Amino acid sequence: xxxxxVGIASFLPGLASSGAGFTALDWRPPARGNxxxxxxxxxxxADERVDRANAEAFRRMTVSRPVLLGVDLVRRCxxxxxxxxxxxxxxxxxPLAWARASGPLRGAxxxxxxxxxxxxxxxxxxxxxxxxxxxxxxCHHRGAVGPMAGVTSPSMPVWIVADPxxxxxxxxxxxxxxxxxLRFGAHxxxxxxxxxxxxxxxxxxxxxxxxxxxxxxxxxxxxRALHMGDELHNRNGAATALFTRALAPGLLQARIPQxxxxxxxxxxxxNDHFFLNLSMAACKLAADAAAGVPGSTLCTAMARNxxxxxxxxxxxxxxxxxxxxxEVEGLFFAGYRPTDAARDLGDSAIxxxxxxxxxxxxAAPAIVRFVGGSATSALEGTGRMYAICEGEHPEFTxxxxxxxxxxxxIDARRVVDLNRPPTINTGIAHRLAGIGQIGAGITAAPLECxxxxxxxxxVPPGASTPGSSGRVTGS
Amino acid sequence: xxxxxVGIASFLPGLASSGAGFTALDWRPPARGNxxxxxxxxxxxADERVDRANAEAFRRMTVSRPVLLGVDLVRRCxxxxxxxxxxxxxxxxxPLAWARASGPLRGAxxxxxxxxxxxxxxxxxxxxxxxxxxxxxxCHHRGAVGPMAGVTSPSMPVWIVADPxxxxxxxxxxxxxxxxxLRFGAHxxxxxxxxxxxxxxxxxxxxxxxxxxxxxxxxxxxxRALHMGDELHNRNGAATALFTRALAPGLLQARIPQxxxxxxxxxxxxNDHFFLNLSMAACKLAADAAAGVPGSTLCTAMARNxxxxxxxxxxxxxxxxxxxxxEVEGLFFAGYRPTDAARDLGDSAIxxxxxxxxxxxxAAPAIVRFVGGSATSALEGTGRMYAICEGEHPEFTxxxxxxxxxxxxIDARRVVDLNRPPTINTGIAHRLAGIGQIGAGITAAPLECxxxxxxxxxVPPGASTPGSSGRVTGS
Numbered sequence: 001x002x003x004x005x006v007g008i009a010s011f012l013p014g015l016a017s018s019g020a021g022f023t024a025l026d027w028r029p030p031a032r033g034n035x036x037x038x039x040x041x042x043x044x045x046a047d048e049r050v051d052r053a054n055a056e057a058f059r060r061m062t063v064s065r066p067v068l069l070g071v072d073l074v075r076r077c078x079x080x081x082x083x084x085x086x087x088x089x090x091x092x093x094x095p096l097a098w099a100r101a102s103g104p105l106r107g108a109x110x111x112x113x114x115x116x117x118x119x120x121x122x123x124x125x126x127x128x129x130x131x132x133x134x135x136x137x138x139c140h141h142r143g144a145v146g147p148m149a150g151v152t153s154p155s156m157p158v159w160i161v162a163d164p165x166x167x168x169x170x171x172x173x174x175x176x177x178x179x180x181x182l183r184f185g186a187h188x189x190x191x192x193x194x195x196x197x198x199x200x201x202x203x204x205x206x207x208x209x210x211x212x213x214x215x216x217x218x219x220x221x222x223x224r225a226l227h228m229g230d231e232l233h234n235r236n237g238a239a240t241a242l243f244t245r246a247l248a249p250g251l252l253q254a255r256i257p258q259x260x261x262x263x264x265x266x267x268x269x270x271n272d273h274f275f276l277n278l279s280m281a282a283c284k285l286a287a288d289a290a291a292g293v294p295g296s297t298l299c300t301a302m303a304r305n306x307x308x309x310x311x312x313x314x315x316x317x318x319x320x321x322x323x324x325x326x327e328v329e330g331l332f333f334a335g336y337r338p339t340d341a342a343r344d345l346g347d348s349a350i351x352x353x354x355x356x357x358x359x360x361x362x363a364a365p366a367i368v369r370f371v372g373g374s375a376t377s378a379l380e381g382t383g384r385m386y387a388i389c390e391g392e393h394p395e396f397t398x399x400x401x402x403x404x405x406x407x408x409x410i411d412a413r414r415v416v417d418l419n420r421p422p423t424i425n426t427g428i429a430h431r432l433a434g435i436g437q438i439g440a441g442i443t444a445a446p447l448e449c450x451x452x453x454x455x456x457x458x459v460p461p462g463a464s465t466p467g468s469s470g471r472v473t474g475s
Numbered sequence: 476x477x478x479x480x481v482g483i484a485s486f487l488p489g490l491a492s493s494g495a496g497f498t499a500l501d502w503r504p505p506a507r508g509n510x511x512x513x514x515x516x517x518x519x520x521a522d523e524r525v526d527r528a529n530a531e532a533f534r535r536m537t538v539s540r541p542v543l544l545g546v547d548l549v550r551r552c553x554x555x556x557x558x559x560x561x562x563x564x565x566x567x568x569x570p571l572a573w574a575r576a577s578g579p580l581r582g583a584x585x586x587x588x589x590x591x592x593x594x595x596x597x598x599x600x601x602x603x604x605x606x607x608x609x610x611x612x613x614c615h616h617r618g619a620v621g622p623m624a625g626v627t628s629p630s631m632p633v634w635i636v637a638d639p640x641x642x643x644x645x646x647x648x649x650x651x652x653x654x655x656x657l658r659f660g661a662h663x664x665x666x667x668x669x670x671x672x673x674x675x676x677x678x679x680x681x682x683x684x685x686x687x688x689x690x691x692x693x694x695x696x697x698x699r700a701l702h703m704g705d706e707l708h709n710r711n712g713a714a715t716a717l718f719t720r721a722l723a724p725g726l727l728q729a730r731i732p733q734x735x736x737x738x739x740x741x742x743x744x745x746n747d748h749f750f751l752n753l754s755m756a757a758c759k760l761a762a763d764a765a766a767g768v769p770g771s772t773l774c775t776a777m778a779r780n781x782x783x784x785x786x787x788x789x790x791x792x793x794x795x796x797x798x799x800x801x802e803v804e805g806l807f808f809a810g811y812r813p814t815d816a817a818r819d820l821g822d823s824a825i826x827x828x829x830x831x832x833x834x835x836x837x838a839a840p841a842i843v844r845f846v847g848g849s850a851t852s853a854l855e856g857t858g859r860m861y862a863i864c865e866g867e868h869p870e871f872t873x874x875x876x877x878x879x880x881x882x883x884x885i886d887a888r889r890v891v892d893l894n895r896p897p898t899i900n901t902g903i904a905h906r907l908a909g910i911g912q913i914g915a916g917i918t919a920a921p922l923e924c925x926x927x928x929x930x931x932x933x934v935p936p937g938a939s940t941p942g943s944s945g946r947v948t949g950s
Contacts, residue, residue, distance in 0.1 A: 224712075227704055227841040228703045228704045228705075228712065228713050228841075229702055229703045229704050229713075229874065230703075237699075237703065238703050238704075238713060238716070241713070241716040241717055241719075241720050242716055244716075244719070244720045244723065245716050245719045245720065245740075245743065245744055246744075248719065248723050248740050249737050249740050249741070251727075252726075252727060252733065252736055252737060252740065253733070253737075258727065258728070261727055262724050262727060262728075265720075265723050265724050265727065266724070268720065269720055269721075365874035365875045366702040366703075366874035366878075368874070368877075369874075369878070374877050375874060375875045375876065375877045376877075399704065399840035399841035399843070399844075399850060400840045400850045400875060401850065402840075402843075402849050402850045402851075403841075403844070
């Protein structure tokens with residue numbers, strides 16, 4: 001007897017013990033069995049108007065040209081945050097109130113309140129936050145992104161990345177390095193002192209070096225880093241080295257003290273994640289460019305606040321579709337265990353949103369030492385992402401796939417139809433406030449977010465009606 | 476009917492047209508059918524004393540610790556070349572007289588004679604060289620290596636790489652960039668002016684920067700570059716960027732004019748092959764460390780002068796085994812064709828000699844755009860090299876092979892037994908003097924060199940006698 005078991009896991013033990021030959025196919029019905037949504041996904045997949053909208057969103061996303069213009073303080077450059085009387089903190093992910101915030105997000109908010117001088121002790125800071133004395137806003141709502149907790153306060157410096165074609169801007173704070181840092185929820189004196197050093201020393205040094213150098217095109221640098229083993233989310237060593245090389249002449253000519261020049265070079269040398277925040281700003285620019293195409297089911301934001309995972313679609317601009325933030329499988333630093341881990345956190349999934357990071361693991365086989373897996377699983381992982389994407393990035397190519405473009409433009413129709421969520425790789429924060437990073441790993445966006453988002457899409461009148469399935473399930 | 480055809484190519488057309496099912500196995504008898512040599516290879520493969528000698532040579536090769544000490548002029552630092560009255564030029568590959576030199580080697584020798592001021596015109600230079608007025612010596616005989624023509628003259632600056640453990644030193648000239656350059660046989664005014672700039676501007680700038688910086692450990696940098704898509708022969712972009720980052724603090728502190736600092740940074744930025752010559756010096760140090768282990772059949776030099784390909788074995792130190800230099804299959808710059816190409820040239824196969832370059836193509840999938848092939852062929856190519864190597868490099872690992880060590884320590888016994896030559900990737904020079912680089916590609920060391928070398932190995936008395944074959948043929 002030979003049996004083909006299609007997706008019914010509960011039959012497997014019986015089959016295995018029966019002695020019969022069997023093949024198990026890991027299959028679930030579209031939309032995980034929600035027939036109404038499966039039908040809607042199929043209908044949208046068969047609708048050429050959606051195809052055209054997605055092609056346009058994909059085009060906007062992939063022609064985006066990120067240029068590093070300079071650096072400035074949040075309150076001087078991010079629209080809406082100029083009022084010095086306003087106590088506002090930006091944070092990662094979809095909107096969230098203090099009461100529901102996770103440990104690492106709370107830790108980072110506490111640290112920022114202390115660092116801004118809005119409170120003199122952690123208790124005072126907590127009371128202020130719990131009492132609503134500080135406004136909380138997603139970075140995403142201000143054209144910004146922030147890794148992990150993403151907490152960005154008015155006195156912090158940020159990168160300014162702009163597209164000269166559209167004038168659009170995106171912002172991201174500076175990278176603090178790994179370990180006990182604010183973005184992973186740590187907030188002791190060492191952490192706050194580093195923030196002060198970044199604002200008082202690093203910021204003016206970068207400002208002077210960039211002014212001497214002039215604007216820096218980020219896309220060729222990022223394309224090159226993808227050919228050098230980076231995926232530009234959790235691996236940025238090549239991009240950081242290339243950025244150092246690009247910045248060095250400006251740094252040399254900047255009229256700043258030599259010890260400051262050396263300190264900046266040292267920082268660029270010891271922190272291989274330095275470029276992450278530039279990658280994120282460049283990706284935010286591309287994602288924002290793709291937002292707002294009517295009828296498009298392409299994803300233009302994936303972001304996590306440690307409590308919830310949120311997704312936005314191009315055709316439903318500004319609306320978040322959320323689900324509980326997932327857990328992360330990964331490698332832990334010595335002394336930590338999976339039970340110590342916070343849930344998935346950060347705006348850094350903006351890299352996956354435009355085809356990098358976990359979508360392009362195949363470009364970065366060495367990353368498996370940091371996030372787990374094998375070189376083969378990295379290749380296969382990227383291979384599986386093409387089926388849920390609109391296309392292949394024309395500039396960001398992957399040598400190990402013979403220069404195939406990165407899988408770009410996550411299409412909610414396909415995610416739902418195939419039950420295949422985008423792969424995300426990420427850092428892992430301790431679940432308690434104040435500790436910091438304890439590892440890095442791989443996770444997947446919750447299908448629920450994409451299902452909700454697709455459910456909310458209006459089907460334009462006159463859409464053609466597909467047959468029983470608008471698309472063959474499988475890659 | 477089903478036929479298994481083992482290695483007899485002439486049968487294949489008949490089989491194919493017969494309609495019979497058949498499988499063709501690409502097999503040749505050991506030592507390409509030379510029964511005496513095949514038996515000797517088998518006997519040496521079964522000899523544990525050779526195994527022990529090879530293990531020792533492998534150990535010495537892989538523990539070698541290359542440290543960049545500094546730079547100096549050839550006549551001041553290379554032993555035996557101090558006499559200012561001596562007119563001597565070093566060149567790539569095994570020994571060679573002018574009369575038998577290939578076009579690009581002649582072009583480079585002419586250029587060096589002109590640049591040293593030993594002649595005032597190309598005709599005068601040619602007469603001097605043809606008349607024996609300039610001594611020619613292989614770089615390898617002076618602890619040096621040079622890419623392509625490898626022509627190194629007394630007034631040129633060189634890198635000095637040393638192993639602090641043994642005091643051993645290795646030397647290599649500076650990289651000129653691609654295209655119309657001396658090492659590819661070009662020698663017009665532009666080429667000679669660049670040589671002067673390198674000696675008068677680049678050399679003192681590097682000297683000052685390295686003095687301010689202090690010695691630089693090359694092995695961690697090279698190991699890292701292998702994780703960033705370099706194979707450290709034809710792809711050195713990551714290593715050059717990492718080297719720039721490592722050098723920048725010293726350059727900043729060097730008391731040299733700012734325009735010189737900027738010129739050096741610019742050179743490091745535009746020439747991604749800059750690190751090649753450092754990689755070569757580091758590899759020469761490792762290969763020399765492995766030379767001279769009695770009874771060892773490991774290869775310690777592969778080098779080409781454009782006419783001949785030469786190989787040395789550890790157990791036969793200083794002896795060259797040569798065969799005609801092979802042709803190179805590759806990609807040509809616009810306007811050039813395979814018939815324009817010179818034969819394989821250069822000491823850069825020292826990188827393959829210690830496990831890098833063509834042996835580690837799997838580390839550098841992006842290189843296929845430069846030398847041809849596909850990402851899959853790069854993976855497979857490296858996979859096939861393990862069978863002819865003593866072991867896997869403990870520090871140089873390949874992410875795409877799940878961090879397997881680079882195939883290192885080419886064993887002449889195995890090369891001959893399996894008829895499997897080491898893969899080499901290389902630049903391609905025009906066959907005529909004076910033109911320069913016209914492409915890059917892949918070739919293989921001639922089996923003949925390894926056969927001759929193995930033939931010359933003395934079998935120690937008392938060696939055990941193997942059965943019909945000491946080793947299963949196949950990987």
